[in-house]
Amino acid sequence: MSTTDRQNPLRILIGCDTFLPDVNGAARFAERLAAGLVQRGEDVHVVAPSVRHNRTGSFVETIEGERMTVHRWASWRWYPHDWLRFVLPWRARGYARKLLDRVRPDVIHIQSHIVIGRALAIEGSKRGIRIVATNHVMPENVLDFTLLPERAKRIFVRWGWNAADRVLKLAEAITTPTRRAADFLERSTHRRGVLPVSCGLRASNYTADLEPRSENTLVFVGRVTLEKEIDVILRAIPRVDPALDVSFTVVGDGDQRKNLEKLAAELGIADRVAFTGRVTDEQLRAHLTGASAFVIASIAELQSIATMEAMASGLPIVAADAMALPHLVHHGENGYLFQPGNDRELAEQIEKVLKSSPEQFAHMQRASLEAVQVHDIDRTLDTFEALYRGEAVAG
Structure with missing residues (x-):
């Protein structure tokens, strides 16, 4: 039970530059946060881009099984990206004024x-409304979707962090999903006192199969984009002991799918690699439950909800030793870490998992299940409700 006073529900406006039907960590977090708050009796409104540039309005939508009001602002597709949309910046402030x-x-x-968050923060602060900000964005990651030359990219990163600083200074509380992400944000801006608050998940929604595996299936869940470095996993597979007969399933879709399918063919492993495209939540959970291990090579995770989902499914994890992943993967306990980009070392760590004894494998499974408990969504909701009411929260 939350500490929220049920006689005084809050009216909470959640501003999202990505949201359903987008598939990424920030969107998934916002969806679960909004739904969890509705379940607790709060009055939740969400602001998000529309799916078409000529559609602006307020709609009752069902998100994570809960009905809530979603205010959709007209948006335009960013064509270097496979789905990213953005609200025109010079219109966002006007939309924000009217909505507030x-x-x-x-x-x-x-x-x-960025656009929606910036407009709401600026106009909200003018009205004396409490602002809470969660940072899911690193300007460096956005560069995957630009065509800028290297020198221009460096300028863009500096500009991006300065722009973030100007908006985040309007917030009474700033959070990021992990301590490492909070430290990174503090180094990149003038903000201090950034709170690490897990995105959270409800582990009971996932099923762990603790029986020995008859097949060696690796799985990755997430967007099929450059920053996920799925090509490193593909290059590692031919290095794994052929006797293990490893297969690999990529659950998700993105702009790099065709390139990765081509790479799998060039490596001679196309018959062992499956790309599912977008799937339902039920199908995603089934892929996790049935796999032998979860593998992630990304170097830009501020937390990785997909990794937490894999842990809640009782999977050993093999992950790049980068950004927030070491917060989830404890080397030698619930899996192994490898040097980012090193496909040879990745192959060695995959072999360690798949060649482990039944007792060792079961130990890694249980370690994942235990480690994910601290990321329970109710803890996350408790923390944000306290921040919304201006209450002190321990870092």
């Missing part, structure tokens, strides 16, 4: 400092 005057929220929780 109508909804009159008690608190605004922005999920990024």
Whole structure:
């Protein structure tokens, strides 16, 4: 039970630059946060891009099984990316003014400092509305979707962090999913006191199969984009002992799928690699439950909800020793870490998992299940409700 006073529910406006039907960590977090708050009796409103540039309005939508009001602002597709849309910046402030005057929220929780989050923070601060900000964005990651030359990219990164600083200074509380992400944000801006708050998940929604595996199936879940470095996993597979007969399933879709399918063919492993494309939540959970291990080579994870989902499914994890992944993967306990980009070392760590004794394998499974418990969604909801009410929260 939350500490929220049920007689005084909050009217919470969650501002998202990515949201359903987008598939990424920030969108998934916002969806689960909004649904969890509705379940607790809060009055939740979400602001998100529309799916078409000529559609602006307020709609009752079902998110994670809960009905809530979603205010969709007209948006345009960013064509270097396979699905990313953005609201025109010079229109966002006007949309924000009208919406805030109508909804009159008690608190605004922005999920990024970009267009929607920036507009809501600026206009909300003028009205004296409490602003809470969660940072899911690293300007460095956005570069995957630009065509800028290297020198221009360096300038863009500096500009991006300065722009983030100008928006985040309007917030009374700033959070990121992990301590490492909080430290990175503090180094990159003038913000201090950034709180690590897990994105959270409900582990009971996932099923762990603790029986020995008859097949060696590796799985990755997430967007099929450059920053995920799925090519490193593909290059590692031919290095794994052929006697293990390893197969690999990529659950998700993205702009790199065709390139990766081509690479798998060039490596001679196309018959052992499956790309599912977008799947339902039920199908995603089934892929995790049935796999032997979860593998992630990404070097830019601020937390990785997909890795937490794999842990809640009782999987050993093999992950790049980068950004927030070491917070989830304890080397030698619930899996192994490898040097980012090193496909030879990745292959060695995969072999360690798949060649482990039944007792060792079961130990890694149990370690994943135990480690994910600290990321329970109710803890996350408790923390944000306290922040919304201006209560002190321990870092």
